[in-house]
Amino acid sequence: xxxxxxxxxxxxxxxxxxxxxxxxxxxxxxxxxxxxxxxxxxxxxxxxxxxxxxxxxxxxxxxxxxxxxxxxxxxxxxxxxxxxxxxxxxxxxxxxxxxxxxxxxxxxxxxxxxxxxxxxxxxxxxxxxxxxxxxxxxxxxxxxxxxxxxxxxxxxxxxxxxxxxxxxxxxxxxxxxxxxxxxxxxxxxxxxxxxxxxxxxxxxxxxxxxxxxxxxxxxxxxxxxxxxxxxxxxxxxxxxxxxxxxxxxxxxxxxxxxxxxxxxxxxxxxxxxxxxxxxxxxxxxxxxxxxxxxxxxxxxxxxxxxxxxxxxxxxxxxxxxxxxxxxxxxxxxxxxxxxxxxxxxxxxxxxxxxxxxxxxxxxxxxxxxxxxxxxxxxxxxxxx
Amino acid sequence: xxxxxxxxxxxxxxxxxxxxxxxxxxxxxxxxxxxxxxxxxxxxxxxxxxxxxxxxxxxxxxxxxxxxxxxxxxxxxxxxxxxxxxxxxxxxxxxxxxxxxxxxxxxxxxxxxxxxxxxxxxxxxxxxxxxxxxxxxxxxxxxxxxxxxxxxxxxxxxxxxxxxxxxxxxxxxxxxxxxxxxxxxxxxxxxxxxxxxxxx
Numbered sequence: 001x002x003x004x005x006x007x008x009x010x011x012x013x014x015x016x017x018x019x020x021x022x023x024x025x026x027x028x029x030x031x032x033x034x035x036x037x038x039x040x041x042x043x044x045x046x047x048x049x050x051x052x053x054x055x056x057x058x059x060x061x062x063x064x065x066x067x068x069x070x071x072x073x074x075x076x077x078x079x080x081x082x083x084x085x086x087x088x089x090x091x092x093x094x095x096x097x098x099x100x101x102x103x104x105x106x107x108x109x110x111x112x113x114x115x116x117x118x119x120x121x122x123x124x125x126x127x128x129x130x131x132x133x134x135x136x137x138x139x140x141x142x143x144x145x146x147x148x149x150x151x152x153x154x155x156x157x158x159x160x161x162x163x164x165x166x167x168x169x170x171x172x173x174x175x176x177x178x179x180x181x182x183x184x185x186x187x188x189x190x191x192x193x194x195x196x197x198x199x200x201x202x203x204x205x206x207x208x209x210x211x212x213x214x215x216x217x218x219x220x221x222x223x224x225x226x227x228x229x230x231x232x233x234x235x236x237x238x239x240x241x242x243x244x245x246x247x248x249x250x251x252x253x254x255x256x257x258x259x260x261x262x263x264x265x266x267x268x269x270x271x272x273x274x275x276x277x278x279x280x281x282x283x284x285x286x287x288x289x290x291x292x293x294x295x296x297x298x299x300x301x302x303x304x305x306x307x308x309x310x311x312x313x314x315x316x317x318x319x320x321x322x323x324x325x326x327x328x329x330x331x332x333x334x335x336x337x338x339x340x341x342x343x344x345x346x347x348x349x350x351x352x353x354x355x356x357x358x359x360x361x362x363x364x365x366x367x368x369x370x371x372x373x374x375x376x377x378x379x380x381x382x383x384x
Numbered sequence: 385x386x387x388x389x390x391x392x393x394x395x396x397x398x399x400x401x402x403x404x405x406x407x408x409x410x411x412x413x414x415x416x417x418x419x420x421x422x423x424x425x426x427x428x429x430x431x432x433x434x435x436x437x438x439x440x441x442x443x444x445x446x447x448x449x450x451x452x453x454x455x456x457x458x459x460x461x462x463x464x465x466x467x468x469x470x471x472x473x474x475x476x477x478x479x480x481x482x483x484x485x486x487x488x489x490x491x492x493x494x495x496x497x498x499x500x501x502x503x504x505x506x507x508x509x510x511x512x513x514x515x516x517x518x519x520x521x522x523x524x525x526x527x528x529x530x531x532x533x534x535x536x537x538x539x540x541x542x543x544x545x546x547x548x549x550x551x552x553x554x555x556x557x558x559x560x561x562x563x564x565x566x567x568x569x570x571x572x573x574x575x576x577x578x579x580x581x582x583x584x
Contacts, residue, residue: 035386035388036387039387110417140440140514141440141441141513141514141517142440142441142444142517145441145444145448146440146444148444148448149445149447149448149452150447152447152448152452152453152456153428153451153452155456156424156451156459159456159459159460159463160421162463163417163463171463175463178456178459178460179460182452182456185452202517
């Protein structure tokens with residue numbers, strides 16, 4: 001998996017393994033200037049995270065097939081590799097070599113640009129996902145706010161592809177997608193705001209650290225149960241997963257904004273939606289389930305075993321445990337999303353908007369208010 | 385010039401070009417949908433400029449508000465209004481264009497003059513980087529409290545206005561005076577699509 005050391009020097013409060021330092025020393029040993037070495041280092045964490053995201057998607061697609069099969073008492077993919085694990089790769093290859101059709105009356109430029117605009121913000125958002133204390137691309141100060149801002153670009157791509165397809169189903173799908181993602185962004189941001197208020201920081205690393213004082217007991221899900229539910233519902237709606245997959249409701253809109261797409265352009269939408277699902281699950285685990293934290297704090301375990309946290313072996317073990325915990329929590333949530341998809345019916349568009357504006361928005365405002373007052377009343381438990 | 389500064393210069397050149405050419409495209413293109421999408425690109429490039437100035441919070445807010453809300457709203461409005469309408473030719477279009485070009489050129493001249501005559505302190509104040517978010521919050525709740533609150537009142541007014549315009553069951557006559565209310569702005573219910581034509 002991914003092992004990336006934080007590129008910000010101030011993140012290295014404790015002495016430990018610094019991959020960037022090691023890398024640049026090796027490269028400088030070959031007679032290359034330090035600034036060039038830094039430039040050579042920069043793309044590596046990004047590539048690693050990109051690969052991780054893609055592998056995450058492949059696993060999710062396989063899980064989706066297997067879980068849906070189990071929900072419908074089928075077997076699912078079986079012959080492509082053991083238990084059909086190679087099936088997603090076969091899907092990807094099929095889409096790769098498929099003919100790329102642009103409808104004659106469509107707007108070629110916008111038609112091509114749309115899927116790209118949908119995918120790029122989602123991939124950029126992986127910038128802020130921490131897999132461990134120093135295992136993220138960049139510990140930017142605005143952290144979680146960056147994700148909220150980036151996810152607001154996506155509707156433009158959806159509207160663009162819906163419009164450019166020159167098809168009424170596509171246009172309706174695009175409009176629905178944009179309306180849905182605008183109306184669910186507000187409760188989502190308010191739920192995040194309550195968490196941010198408790199941890200006094202927008203940075204994802206600080207948010208996780210604030211939850212790791214007492215292991216399992218200090219996770220935000222206990223202090224923010226309503227916020228957790230709101231965030232999860234809104235995240236599902238932002239990912240256009242059932243029960244909120246109205247933009248591509250097959251019975252009404254053929255496939256929504258994807259109707260006219262084929263080949264690699266369709267694959268971009270497909271990738272985008274699955275990367276978004278994994279990303280949302282990662283963020284739920286970061287915001288509410290303690291991120292990379294083990295249910296019992298690793299520092300305590302190291303203390304009981306009389307080991308210093310700074311020794312290289314303990315650091316490697318801590319890092320691996322962090323990654324495993326993040327991935328485990330994430331895939332638990334992905335599994336939940338898949339189960340939800342195959343067991344719940346779709347809501348109507350008016351029910352969807354009612355739920356967003358008349359139910360989730362007031363509740364998330366109340367949640368914010370309650371969090372603020374609890375923070376004033378019990379500063380110890382709610383991060384004063 | 386080391387790598388960091390040269391990267392900065394290249395980024396600035398690219399972003400500035402995108403802003404200028406995109407801005408020209410927004411006003412010069414015939415297709416209004418293209419203009420709206422280009423506007424989104426211009427907003428993104430401006431956010432990039434903020435990022436170059438180490439103002440990451442302002443950049444993210446720019447993306448969230450201008451790209452995510454304003455631009456999407458504009459696109460929404462354009463795509464929901466799909467009336468094919470032959471617009472009346474506007475009289476003396478040429479003089480209007482010349483007049484507005486004159487006003488814009490005057491404004492540009494004024495801005496350039498201000499830019500050249502102001503004694504800028506170089507180098508400027510040091511950026512505070514990640515502390516900016518806290519500083520903005522402090523300002524919003526101390527010396528900029530009144531404008532901040534006024535803006536919220538303005539938004540509330542706009543919201544109530546939108547609700548009034550969108551509601552269909554409004555009073556036909558004024559409760560106080562009993563006179564009939566002007567309802568030209570209020571959305572009417574759509575006439576049924578399948579009208580029985582045999583009765584005509």
